[in-house]
Amino acid sequence: MQGGVFEPLIPVFAFGANVLIQVLSARHIRGLGLLKSIFLGFGAGLLCLLLLEGYAYFIRPRVSADFISAAVADAVTYSALGYGYFHFINLGVTARRIRLLIEVKDSSGLTLEELLSRYNAKEMVSNRLGRLLGSGQVALKDGRYFIGKPVMLLAANAMTALKLLVLGKKSEFD
Amino acid sequence: MKTLLWGSVIFGVSFILHLGIWKVRLPKRQTRALLLIFFGSLAAFFVFFLVSASLSLQGCISVGLFVVSLTLAYIITYSAMEVDSPSLVMVNAIAGAGTEGLPKGRFDEMMTDDVLVIPRIKDLLRDGHVYLEGGRYRLTPKGESFIRIFIFYRKLLRAPLRGG
Numbered sequence: 274m275q276g277g278v279f280e281p282l283i284p285v286f287a288f289g290a291n292v293l294i295q296v297l298s299a300r301h302i303r304g305l306g307l308l309k310s311i312f313l314g315f316g317a318g319l320l321c322l323l324l325l326e327g328y329a330y331f332i333r334p335r336v337s338a339d340f341i342s343a344a345v346a347d348a349v350t351y352s353a354l355g356y357g358y359f360h361f362i363n364l365g366v367t368a369r370r371i372r373l374l375i376e377v378k379d380s381s382g383l384t385l386e387e388l389l390s391r392y393n394a395k396e397m398v399s400n401r402l403g404r405l406l407g408s409g410q411v412a413l414k415d416g417r418y419f420i421g422k423p424v425m426l427l428a429a430n431a432m433t434a435l436k437l438l439v440l441g442k443k444s445e446f447d
Numbered sequence: 448m449k450t451l452l453w454g455s456v457i458f459g460v461s462f463i464l465h466l467g468i469w470k471v472r473l474p475k476r477q478t479r480a481l482l483l484i485f486f487g488s489l490a491a492f493f494v495f496f497l498v499s500a501s502l503s504l505q506g507c508i509s510v511g512l513f514v515v516s517l518t519l520a521y522i523i524t525y526s527a528m529e530v531d532s533p534s535l536v537m538v539n540a541i542a543g544a545g546t547e548g549l550p551k552g553r554f555d556e557m558m559t560d561d562v563l564v565i566p567r568i569k570d571l572l573r574d575g576h577v578y579l580e581g582g583r584y585r586l587t588p589k590g591e592s593f594i595r596i597f598i599f600y601r602k603l604l605r606a607p608l609r610g611g
Contacts, residue, residue, distance in 0.1 A: 281508035284516070299604040307606060339448060346450040346513055353516035360523040365597040366606055369533070369567040374576060374586065374594040382583030385568070394563040398555075401534045411541060417548030418541045426542050429535040436528050439469060445531050445566065 280333075280343070283325045284350035291318025291355055311362060315355045322351050369397065449506050453492070454513030461488040461518070477529065478522060485518040530570070533563050 295314025298305055305313070326344045335343075365371055369392075376391045377383055383391070405411040410425040411418055420426050433443050465484050474480035489511065496502040502510065540557055541549045568584070571577045576590030586594070601607070 278508060281505050281512065284512060296603060307604065342448040342451050346454060346509060350513050350516045353520040357519045357523050365600050369564065370571055371597050373567060373571060374590055377577055377584050377586050378594055382585040384582050388584060389560055389564065394558050394560045397533055397563055398558045401537065405534065416551045418554055419548045420542050425538045429538045432528065432535055439528060
């Protein structure tokens, strides 16, 4: 394994540790929650990455600049894989398309009315608004909604800016 | 240094190419087009590395992983960009009301099936995940395979089967 393909595959090994710890913690640590299991997995993978980088330096010492740039590239690769994994899990849990597909799968075919009776805007808004109110991102006072903590608003603004840059519009309905 | 440099160059060139193509004409199958652009650029650079012998096998693997991971991260972000996320729609609507706040009744009027659900059903039809037969939506084999991955993963994580 010395030299060879061990060093370039360090981010993949670290990502494997991330997925393993995330799955095990989500399954076996009671009350941890999905989001915390994702953070725990990412942290464990990062630790694995650092240990493997140290090992790689130990078996093949290099000039500091080369080692640091390789370690930074590996950290970027690992972070991108971790980010993708987070979104994959999030997609499976919150995406409307996935929920609609599950409803269709659990039936022998659904009309539009039947599909909307099983999953509709009212249920979706209730689920998500509950999370936004619960996390303090949105506040309800005297029958009116207000922005609470600004994190989701910042995310919404960042997403709008990205949409304008790439797609040239603010919304899919523009 | 080579991985960071070449990886960033390949990803940057692909991204600029993607922006240029998108300004001229939005492709019908956008995810497929993105995969073609980013992985096509990576393949072209690999040919260049082979011909010029400027990168070792180790270097090629590192650069390949660097570009593939950034590409997958970008594509998954792009899928969130293509459609309006309900949570972000809600937050934008509330923010748009300013300091007076958004009355609950007005908020409920804005969040309809036509805005939040019907467009996603149309996406499922367009992407070939479901088909319409006799007024009923049914899964295609592609839709069946696609949803199995998520159902398996939800079971693996012991997450609730129905999300959304």
